[in-house]
Amino acid sequence: MTATQPPSLPRSRATRGRRLGPRARKSALVVHIVTAGAWIGIDVVLAVLVFTALTTDDVITAAVSYQALELFALWPLFLTGMACLVSGLVLGAGTRYGVVRYWWVVGKLVINVVFVALVPLALRPAVTAAADYGSAMPTARPAPEALADLIFPPIVSPLGLLAAVLLAVFKPWGRVRPRRR
Secondary structure: OOOOOOOOOOOOHHHHOOOOOHHHHHHHHHHHHHHHHHHHHHHHHHHHHHHHHHHOOOHHHHHHHHHHHHHHOHHHHHHHHHHHHHHHHHHHHHOOOOOOOEHHHHHHHHHHHHHHHHHHHHHHHHHHHHHHHHHOOOOOOOOOHHHHHHHOHHHHHHHHHHHHHHHHHHOOOOEOOOOOO
16 A cells, blocks of 8 residues: 555445446346347337338338337336336446446436337337338328328437447446546
């Protein structure tokens, strides 16, 4: 130890916070990874349905694709995003990374909260309009403007989730507040 460095005091369990044991941490990490993978998979299926409906010349295929959006996209996407959020909070609270200790964790948290909030706020109205249009499609023309809004979620969400994965792997930017000396 040098004269310029004060001796480090041992931190008690109370000041460190409650840490997850190895088995609990691994379980939470598995849940987090699986839910993130499921979220990305649901986004891929959402993209397939949206772009199939928008590009096909077959009216029946387009109608079924629009109607399937309502069944497939909303609740599974919302519940998967919430499970990913909760497991991420458990990991943050129970590991050395913390919930707001590192910028990369804050970035992942913001991405998750924003995307989960967008499902009921922005995606649900567009999906409901698409399903209604799909039900009346053989007789309904032209398509409502809300259908154009469906192009963005299957593009933006996977890119945002990819950004979250990259943040988790590379862990850039360091601590939110540097440690005191």
